[in-house]
Amino acid sequence: MLAYTYIEQGKFELQERPKPEIKDSRDAIVRVTLSSICSSDLHIKHGSVPRAVPGITVGHEMVGVVEEVGDAVTSVRCGDRVTVNVETFCGECFFCKRGYVNNCIDSNGGWALGCRIDGGQAEYVRVPYADQGLNRIPDTVSDEQALFVGDVLATGFWAARISNISEKDTVLIIGAGPTGICTLLCVMLKKPRRIIVCEKSIERIRFVREHYPQVLVTEPEKCKDFVLQNSDYGGADVVLEVAGSEDTFRLAWDCARPNAVVTVVALYDKPQLLPLPDMYGKNLTFKTGGVDGCDCAEILRLIEAGEIDTTPLITHRFPLHKIEEAYHIFENKLDGVIKIAIENR
Ligand SMILES: [Zn+2]
Numbered sequence: 204m205l206a207y208t209y210i211e212q213g214k215f216e217l218q219e220r221p222k223p224e225i226k227d228s229r230d231a232i233v234r235v236t237l238s239s240i241c242s243s244d245l246h247i248k249h250g251s252v253p254r255a256v257p258g259i260t261v262g263h264e265m266v267g268v269v270e271e272v273g274d275a276v277t278s279v280r281c282g283d284r285v286t287v288n289v290e291t292f293c294g295e296c297f298f299c300k301r302g303y304v305n306n307c308i309d310s311n312g313g314w315a316l317g318c319r320i321d322g323g324q325a326e327y328v329r330v331p332y333a334d335q336g337l338n339r340i341p342d343t344v345s346d347e348q349a350l351f352v353g354d355v356l357a358t359g360f361w362a363a364r365i366s367n368i369s370e371k372d373t374v375l376i377i378g379a380g381p382t383g384i385c386t387l388l389c390v391m392l393k394k395p396r397r398i399i400v401c402e403k404s405i406e407r408i409r410f411v412r413e414h415y416p417q418v419l420v421t422e423p424e425k426c427k428d429f430v431l432q433n434s435d436y437g438g439a440d441v442v443l444e445v446a447g448s449e450d451t452f453r454l455a456w457d458c459a460r461p462n463a464v465v466t467v468v469a470l471y472d473k474p475q476l477l478p479l480p481d482m483y484g485k486n487l488t489f490k491t492g493g494v495d496g497c498d499c500a501e502i503l504r505l506i507e508a509g510e511i512d513t514t515p516l517i518t519h520r521f522p523l524h525k526i527e528e529a530y531h532i533f534e535n536k537l538d539g540v541i542k543i544a545i546e547n548r
């Protein structure tokens with residue numbers, strides 16, 4: 204089968220690889236119908252994910268059809284259309300039982316697919332702990348509608364869930380990339396009084412204005428003043444930092460009102476400064492990433508009910524054999540790209 208493979212720092216290559224096989228009774232083999240490219244794939248390519256193993260198939264956002272299941276798998280059957288979770292988790296350890304599945308103590312717990320074990324920018328993928336890692340897609344939900352459930356949408360859902368948002372709140376979301384927009388969609392479900400999105404790219408500002416006209420939009424340089432003008436108590440009640448740029452961590456806590464919740468969803472390239480003297484007396488609560496991806500069934504239910512729609516994020520489509528071209532566009536942010544669907548048909 205074709206599989207997009209991490210060769211070494213700076214180099215991915217489409218290779219012919221053997222089709223994966225069941226290794227454990229809790230595994231499933233999924234025939235990938237659609238996958239996508241995530242900025243975390245680029246982090247691997249650029250060498251900023253030290254745990255990534257050269258030689259693995261990359262890709263951790265995908266949907267497909269169950270092809271084969273191990274004897275111990277009970278929640279899915281051959282022929283089921285499924286979403287695949289970015290995280291591998293056992294469902295039984297201390298952390299899993301409390302919903303902190305990102306911290307599952309299994310040796311492959313957390314983000315393993317497409318990083319430490321073979322992922323889904325391929326024709327087939329082996330999914331460990333299939334009862335946890337796969338969710339059945341309702342018949343009325345298309346593959347494209349479900350494509351982001353296991354990764355970026357799970358992240359947005361989790362970020363909104365842990366941020367204690369109420370209907371009286373002004374919520375600031377920093378960053379309107381794919382994860383930022385997924386976060387926005389999930390924050391909207393909480394019906395806060397105001398949502399402000401801060402983004403620097405003109406194209407992405409235009410995207411937010413076009414699709415979500417009820418949302419206020421500002422740019423990084425004007426953000427703090429804008430938030431002060433559009434909030435009731437000297438800053439946002441909740442801030443979600445999804446950008447991960449040079450100055451956005453500082454911007455996040457600076458735009459928060461006293462006693463606000465600041466949720467850091469972003470993955471940074473460098474350490475960030477936490478200048479406690481500057482924020483003394485502000486009594487902030489910080490929450491940090493990464494995602495506990497255990498809400499996929501609920502997210503699929505919301506998609507089925509028409510309450511979440513991420514299909515506008517898919518701006519480009521490529522067949523797997525042209526994935527190189529897709530990476531070129533995604534990596535260089537060409538042609539207004541937000542997300543690319545890689546099709547296996
Ligand atoms: Zn990802």
Ligand SMILES: [Zn+2]
Binds near residue numbers: 296300
């Ligand atoms: Zn676990």
